[in-house]
Amino acid sequence: MTGEDHDVLAEQIRILIVEDDPDMADLLADLVEAEGWTPLVASSAEAAMALIDGGSAHLALVDHNLPGISGRVFAQRLRARTDMGIVMVTAAGSAAERVLGLETAADDYVVKPFEPIELVARVKAVLRRAVPAMRHEKESEREAGKAALRLGDWSVDLDGRRAVCHADPARALTGAEFALLEILAETPNVPVSRAQILDRLGAESDRYIDRNVDVLVLRLRRKIERNPDLPRHIKTRRGKGYVLHTDEAASAS
Incomplete structure (x- = not known):
């Protein structure tokens, strides 16, 4: 894949960010845009589902603690209707929470506070598995x-x-x-x-x-x-x- 091909592909990747903290949402959106991807930001599960209904995304970054419908429940509902990648971004880093993540069908967990390079690497790894177009x-x-x-x-x-x-x-x-x-x-x-x-x-x-x-x-x-x-x-x-x-x-x- 040439560099030009990679740039075209990157522009087509859409990342759904479900985060109620405005500062964290801005940080995640900046990281997504820095990779050439398109961020779709929602502050609640309900708003995120409306975005999904209006168009597709390739991966969702989901905060565990959301107002109303929790991030875990939202991820369960999302997995029931799509095979898109799901990465939970959460302050809950206990082993029990990671085990419970299996039931949400989350592909990975990133615990706050995180290093930006780690989050991007994990997102790329999930995208390679979840998006067939990322490989010829x-x-x-x-x-x-x-x-x-x-x-x-x-x-x-x-x-x-x-x-x-x-x-x-x-x-x-x-x-x-x-x-x-x-x-x-x-x-x-x-x-x-x-x-x-x-x-x-x-x-x-x-x-x-x-x-x-x-x-x-x-x-x-x-x-x-x-x-x-x-x-x-x-x-x-x-x-x-x-x-x-x-x-x-x-x-x-």
């Missing part, structure tokens, strides 16, 4: 050819951090979904417990563990499996956790 079709096909895993309609390149659905190239995994797939793929055909998954995701063992891992597995199955009710690749092993089977392993069993 030929580039996607070339990386898919090197994929370490084949799961039904999906080719997964763990080194390149790419997951391509051949049946629907616009379909994408969220950051949390890809992270779970990476964890299971490290030991294919070997069960991984819920506690091990949460530990790898950086969460503490608390009362949210089972529920949140199960929710994340369900989301990934809905993306990967042709029939999520009869999973072929991501299976449950009672009392042991979850296990990943590739096409090759599944066909041999």
Whole structure:
């Protein structure tokens, strides 16, 4: 991709900023504009949803503590209707809050106060996963050819951090979904417990563990499996956790 191509693409990227603090909203908008992206600013979940209804965005930066509808609830509603990237920007940095973030389908968390370079890097990483246009079709096909895993309609390149659905190239995994797939793929055909998954995701063992891992597995199955009710690749092993089977392993069993 040439520099000119990159500039044209950057101008097309729209970032929804949902933040009720005017100073923080201005800071986020300045960071977005500095990257050549277009900011769409809303001070509440209701205003943000009106912006979404009026047009599309590629990624949302959502404050956790919003007036009225909370940022977490807004993110849940947003994920129910779109696969756009979601990055929570929050002062709540506890492990419990990060675990709860799995249920919002957030791709990442940035904790206030943050370094601008860190936030931009995280946004770019999510955009690369969430916006197919950020990589050429030929580039996607070339990386898919090197994929370490084949799961039904999906080719997964763990080194390149790419997951391509051949049946629907616009379909994408969220950051949390890809992270779970990476964890299971490290030991294919070997069960991984819920506690091990949460530990790898950086969460503490608390009362949210089972529920949140199960929710994340369900989301990934809905993306990967042709029939999520009869999973072929991501299976449950009672009392042991979850296990990943590739096409090759599944066909041999």
